Amino acid sequence: MAALSLVSIRSDASISVRVYEAIRAAITATNLYEIDESSLRLDERELAGKLGVSRTPVREALVRLEHEELVVSFPRRGYFIARKSKAELLEIITVWAALESMAARLVALGASAGAIASLREIFATFDGHRIAANLDEYSDANLRFHQRIIELCGCETLRRTADGIMVHVRSIRHRTIGENERFTRSIVDHMHIIEALEARDADLAERLVRDHALALAAHVDANDHDL
Amino acid sequence: MAALSLVSIRSDASISVRVYEAIRAAITATNLYEIDESSLRLDERELAGKLGVSRTPVREALVRLEHEELVVSFPRRGYFIARKSKAELLEIITVWAALESMAARLVALGASAGAIASLREIFATFDGHRIAANLDEYSDANLRFHQRIIELCGCETLRRTADGIMVHVRSIRHRTIGENERFTRSIVDHMHIIEALEARDADLAERLVRDHALALAAHVDANDHDL
């Protein structure tokens, strides 16, 4: 065969997974904790109608999302976007801490120097007062940093597992970054983590990442009473 | 109202979740790596027929199982029981190590003395030569030990996350426990872990649990070529 570099056609798009992705994206883009109760409802027919498909793929998508705990179903009553209680959010951060700290260990032991350097670049454009001025932008960088550690660890299973709870962690970090000037502490922590990774100190990197995440949990526990 | 202590009726049993549980139980009870390729196939109509239901709930159950990575689907070709490659098994053990070591930390910090003592009881009936004689029985105890640490940590989200990969860890541990007299090393490790928990040494318990799991990964990597 001629040496054509063909990219897989993969319109791959079974309708049900496209529906899944569409709903997931819509939920992810929503600030779950600032919308009113009534819009948490996910009506099968309504979704099917809006997306121009039948109810079957919508139901399959909802089943997937339920397994992912992004939605909950009440038998015979329907599907609803899942809001996590404060206790559940604390648990999620704990699991995240477990996964990201293991990822940090793996990065310290195995990632290339270039990969680790890419962590530094995420914050390259920020200095002290640029953070306060562009808090949203910094919050995004912050999330990318944590996500990137998990990507770099090279463990696909770990990445997928973390991905499942990422959406919740994202909303927590976004909520809390502005509280009590946490970002000043945050940027310092991040630099220490990067330094530990550069020094290939797996134990230290692991500990720093874990403590950084658990500090977030402690902060949420102490400060966010309205969850 | 009279002070009747009523328990929820929970006939709970939507057909689709019962189908899910039935298939899941069947897969879990199978030794995935000792059956031939052809029986990995999961035929929708066949399953529906055997279970006496229509294809719809079967499909929903398969979607759930796919999300759980117990089965894989090839578009337009069907669902198959998922066999993990060796690389994937190593990743799974890594994720397990992350979760169980965090659980150990939480147990050391927060579990009751009685709870920790219950870990010791799991091995109460075993001594050195009783292990070799009843390897299957010891393997079960071994699995219960690790699962129990995760239960005792009190973090439901962590437990559910671990549950999702438990089935694979189970088969790995069961496979490998007899190799190279690993059980002698295993029982010693377990005792050290229990001692660290009793001493409330969170850092040590975490480290021991992690290293115990990662040693399993290293063993699989070195010894199980036929995966």
Add this chain to the structure above:
DNA sequence: GCTTGGTATATTGCATGCCAGAAACGAAAA
């Protein structure tokens, strides 16, 4: 006014039918 009971409506859960795409088979050509 509040509670209780009954009816209507809406929506989910499941069954089933149809169609497109993949595998399996076989025949013909190289």
Add this chain to the structure above:
DNA sequence: TTTTCGTTTCTGGCATGCAATATACCAAGC
């Protein structure tokens, strides 16, 4: 003998219909 092409059959993906249950609404009784 091997490969290629065409046909058949089978199976999953989706649409849709039907039945059961939950909710809403309203009327009647205390």
